[in-house]
Amino acid sequence: MTSRDATDQRSSRKRVLIGVALGMGIAVAIGGAFSAGLWTGNNSVSVAAPDVIQSEPVTQMASAQRPTPSATVAPRRIPTCTVANYAVDENLASFSGIVVDPVTGDVRFSRSADIAIAPASVQKIITAAAALETLGPETTFSTTVLATEDPEVVVLVGGGDATLSARAEDAASVYEGSPRIADLAKLTIEALVDPNEEDATVKISKVIVDAGLWDSEDSWVESWSRSATSNGFISHVTALQVDGDRQNPNDPLSRRSQDPVGKAASAFVAALRQAGNTARYVTISYEQPQSTGVTLASVESRPVSELVTYMLKESDNTLAEMLARQVSLASGLGGTSASVGEALTSALAPYGLSPERVSLQDGSGLSSLNSVSPEYVADLLVEIYRSSTDLSLIAQALPVAGVDGSLDNRFFGDNAIAQSEVRAKTGSINGVRSLAGFITGADGADLVFAFFATGDVTDESRTALETLTTAVYSCGSNLADF
Numbered sequence: 001m002t003s004r005d006a007t008d009q010r011s012s013r014k015r016v017l018i019g020v021a022l023g024m025g026i027a028v029a030i031g032g033a034f035s036a037g038l039w040t041g042n043n044s045v046s047v048a049a050p051d052v053i054q055s056e057p058v059t060q061m062a063s064a065q066r067p068t069p070s071a072t073v074a075p076r077r078i079p080t081c082t083v084a085n086y087a088v089d090e091n092l093a094s095f096s097g098i099v100v101d102p103v104t105g106d107v108r109f110s111r112s113a114d115i116a117i118a119p120a121s122v123q124k125i126i127t128a129a130a131a132l133e134t135l136g137p138e139t140t141f142s143t144t145v146l147a148t149e150d151p152e153v154v155v156l157v158g159g160g161d162a163t164l165s166a167r168a169e170d171a172a173s174v175y176e177g178s179p180r181i182a183d184l185a186k187l188t189i190e191a192l193v194d195p196n197e198e199d200a201t202v203k204i205s206k207v208i209v210d211a212g213l214w215d216s217e218d219s220w221v222e223s224w225s226r227s228a229t230s231n232g233f234i235s236h237v238t239a240l241q242v243d244g245d246r247q248n249p250n251d252p253l254s255r256r257s258q259d260p261v262g263k264a265a266s267a268f269v270a271a272l273r274q275a276g277n278t279a280r281y282v283t284i285s286y287e288q289p290q291s292t293g294v295t296l297a298s299v300e301s302r303p304v305s306e307l308v309t310y311m312l313k314e315s316d317n318t319l320a321e322m323l324a325r326q327v328s329l330a331s332g333l334g335g336t337s338a339s340v341g342e343a344l345t346s347a348l349a350p351y352g353l354s355p356e357r358v359s360l361q362d363g364s365g366l367s368s369l370n371s372v373s374p375e376y377v378a379d380l381l382v383e384i385y386r387s388s389t390d391l392s393l394i395a396q397a398l399p400v401a402g403v404d405g406s407l408d409n410r411f412f413g414d415n416a417i418a419q420s421e422v423r424a425k426t427g428s429i430n431g432v433r434s435l436a437g438f439i440t441g442a443d444g445a446d447l448v449f450a451f452f453a454t455g456d457v458t459d460e461s462r463t464a465l466e467t468l469t470t471a472v473y474s475c476g477s478n479l480a481d482f
Helices: 003-009 013-035 120-134 181-192 260-275 304-314 317-330 337-351 374-386 390-397 413-418 459-478
Strands: 094-100 107-111 142-147 153-157 206-210 283-285 295-300 422-429 432-440 446-454
Touching (some): 094 374, 120 374, 120 432, 260 283, 317 337, 337 374
Parallel strands (some): 153 206
Antiparallel strands (some): 142 153
């Protein structure tokens, strides 16, 4: 209570109520002025009040003592470091992006972050999260050989493992540690040898190929460039193929064929001959087998956790599409190309990531018709950062700036200060350059970010994204959104 209020209390009964009311009103007015950041330089107030006739005695109630805080509240530091100038670099064309503190969820920087656009290969973060969530990190995919009623006829069944390899045992492959079709053929021959017959031989005159885990004709998304196979960007998405259908198993961008199923079937027949098949000619058939018997042989892919890691590190489009089809199958959606978008986004809905915020045409990000906002990607990255589940694997699977994967030759020159401190997925399709992931700031602060440049973009746009990311690294927890 102010001294002016105390003086009014000692005045006549006639003026007590007025004094109290005026004192409280003045205190509120002055407090409101300070809270609004105003300062007049003079706190003397003169108010003329009308006389009030009081017929009954007034008893002054003792005011409650305002509690004193038990601890001093530390002042909140206001961030002062801006990266705004880097976000308007002309090389970024039309820029949209966001930076979020994954601990508090506070948005630290945002430019058009709610606008959904094509994310390019940044979309593989979504595919990776859906695969880990739906399939689990330990899941593997089998390629099997089944017996039939005819001992000379076997069925080769594709299990949706694009890493199955036709390489020789000592030959290199981009899919290190992948199963070999030669081993599958050897196991098949061994299973058919009669143990009771000395010098027994095996004759397989026909191989029926079953690549129907999903419709083998449903192997291409119309919005993909038709040159993507000849440029080595992706194979046709079939449930049976070898080495991702690459001509050279050790070249990530090796040319792909137009018939991955036929190529895989021929490789199996050749491997059977090497393993001891005595048939002079082997017919390859794509008919539906009338009936099948026991499993003669089987080989397994590497677990999903390793497939996801390679997909993210090297931006492997074929693996991304294979995993997306497997998510669709596991979700009961049939593995069709049309179902991939629903399968991926529905898998992440339990994390509060609404499927209505995303429109996906594929699992790799190759399609320019995919539509994802930087905000959605950042929300997913926050969930990955906070996760104690399988999603947390993604943080370590992302490429590291200047170290490995698709970032091994990036963040150099002035941006080299952020090497090893940025873990992010790259993206590049016609009209889009993107980068999204995690930053450990120069002051040790953890941040997540999603940056998209769209329109008239070039490789210079990649450098501009790196420069903006490095600026965020330098600001760290002092990053301000102005």
